[in-house]
Amino acid sequence: MKAPFEPKILAFCCNWCAYSGADLAGTSRLQYPPNVKIVRVMCSGRIDPGHIFRAFETGVDGILVAGCHPGECHYISGNERAEERVETAKAVAEIIGIGKDRIRLEWISASEGLRFAEVIEDFIKEIRAKGPNPVGGDA
Amino acid sequence: MELDEAVRDTNVQMCYSCGKCTLACPLTHDDHIYSPRRIVETILAHGEEGISPAEMWECLTCNACSTYCPSDVRFPAFVREIRGELVKDGSYGECSHAGILHSMMRLMAGGQLEQKRLEWLDDSLETSPRSNVLLFVGCAPYYDAVLGEHGSHTETTKSAIKLLNSIGIKPRLLKDEVCCGHDMLWTGETETFENLERINTERINKSKVKQIIFTCPECYDTFKENYKDLREDIELHHLAQFLGDRIDDLEFKENGKKVTFQDSCRLGRFQGIYEPPRDLLLAVPGLELVEMEDNRKKSVCCGTSCWMNCDQESKRMQVERLEEASTIADMMITACPKCLIHYRCAMDGQSKLDTDVKDLFVMLAESLEP
Numbered sequence A: 001m002k003a004p005f006e007p008k009i010l011a012f013c014c015n016w017c018a019y020s021g022a023d024l025a026g027t028s029r030l031q032y033p034p035n036v037k038i039v040r041v042m043c044s045g046r047i048d049p050g051h052i053f054r055a056f057e058t059g060v061d062g063i064l065v066a067g068c069h070p071g072e073c074h075y076i077s078g079n080e081r082a083e084e085r086v087e088t089a090k091a092v093a094e095i096i097g098i099g100k101d102r103i104r105l106e107w108i109s110a111s112e113g114l115r116f117a118e119v120i121e122d123f124i125k126e127i128r129a130k131g132p133n134p135v136g137g138d139a
Numbered sequence B: 001m002e003l004d005e006a007v008r009d010t011n012v013q014m015c016y017s018c019g020k021c022t023l024a025c026p027l028t029h030d031d032h033i034y035s036p037r038r039i040v041e042t043i044l045a046h047g048e049e050g051i052s053p054a055e056m057w058e059c060l061t062c063n064a065c066s067t068y069c070p071s072d073v074r075f076p077a078f079v080r081e082i083r084g085e086l087v088k089d090g091s092y093g094e095c096s097h098a099g100i101l102h103s104m105m106r107l108m109a110g111g112q113l114e115q116k117r118l119e120w121l122d123d124s125l126e127t128s129p130r131s132n133v134l135l136f137v138g139c140a141p142y143y144d145a146v147l148g149e150h151g152s153h154t155e156t157t158k159s160a161i162k163l164l165n166s167i168g169i170k171p172r173l174l175k176d177e178v179c180c181g182h183d184m185l186w187t188g189e190t191e192t193f194e195n196l197e198r199i200n201t202e203r204i205n206k207s208k209v210k211q212i213i214f215t216c217p218e219c220y221d222t223f224k225e226n227y228k229d230l231r232e233d234i235e236l237h238h239l240a241q242f243l244g245d246r247i248d249d250l251e252f253k254e255n256g257k258k259v260t261f262q263d264s265c266r267l268g269r270f271q272g273i274y275e276p277p278r279d280l281l282l283a284v285p286g287l288e289l290v291e292m293e294d295n296r297k298k299s300v301c302c303g304t305s306c307w308m309n310c311d312q313e314s315k316r317m318q319v320e321r322l323e324e325a326s327t328i329a330d331m332m333i334t335a336c337p338k339c340l341i342h343y344r345c346a347m348d349g350q351s352k353l354d355t356d357v358k359d360l361f362v363m364l365a366e367s368l369e370p
Ligand code: SF4
Pocket: B014, B015, B016, B017, B018, B019, B020, B021, B022, B036, B037, B040, B065, B068, B069, B070, B071, B072, B073
């Protein structure tokens, strides 16, 4: 029997907010699905559309870019940059046929452990409904 | 490594150290030397040990060296073959744009994705799914999405359709076309190139297409030189040449601009198409065409190739070229999407560069009689 589809999610989290949020989710023993791998970056503005598509090449099913809330980026405007770049990545994802919904941008503060867990859960639900990355691969 | 084969295939053993290539190379100037002569000599003397990967990735494959080589050494082709070997050992060039364009090429090469690559088409453009003239769109929609206003290459494709429509041709477009593979071929990712080649060949061969028209010189060169299994009765044309042969059917309105033409490496030195773009520009009444000192086969590369190694040398080459263009003309015209992108990028924030860069076909379509 074919195993049910378990989405593979890659989350790029900024060091100062989203990653701390993820950490808090962990230390608070909040349950969130284990399908997510977190890559810590100093700021969400560090993420380039190229990183996102490199991940899609390996077969990742969904990508989360998570940074500080607007106005709270530790590098002042990194998250504004992230917003533009995620827009670019979504546009490319649409044309190439991967679909823009496989990319998500969220603002999560260091105190929002619960929100982090909820975002992940919701994203996994959405990707599960969408099905696997058509590229295949074993990420 | 298959070094002997690469040497033989590209005539490298025939080098007699005259040094003309180094003089022609645009990477060589007062403070920086890139010497194909020395590279070739070192490899001939020391074999594999003599290969410097960094140098192999630095070459722009612009073909200036080979154009002047009296002994028919095909240095860019040699570089391409060696890159193929380097990639097998895990050595790659420095990707620009965090490698997104290369990722897209690899993703398309998988063949599983259903692209939405023709969303930019609008009702004013006449196309026909049964036409036997195919307009190859290439990566235009991706350039627009990734490079924003520096891209605008679908503008070129739209202009190409308008120009074809004006001479009574409604081209066919393929919705499942993939990247031609040029950049994968020239960055040594041979397997990816072969997959792209196979997908395009299968999809085109099973259609009734008789002619393929290209706006991009790289797509044209790649199909012409590197696609082995395309149906034999298919003719390949770069749009400049195709329109150049039908110049009397085109009607342009007055345009008082003074322009200069930038020959791209693939259209010029690789395919020898120098005059058709100029003839087309001169067919626009009132338009004045002036030449930069280095033109036609002496033209200078736009400084970056295959979305790789964009560095201060690239910027230097771009700014120098733009400075020259701006002193003699109102506008630089080119028929290569990458020249366009690279010069536009170099112009950003350089207010002293009082010029404009435009695609040949956009310029011509704007000059069409309504
Ligand atoms: S121009 Fe040709 S023969 Fe002369 S040094 Fe260069 S490769 Fe050798």
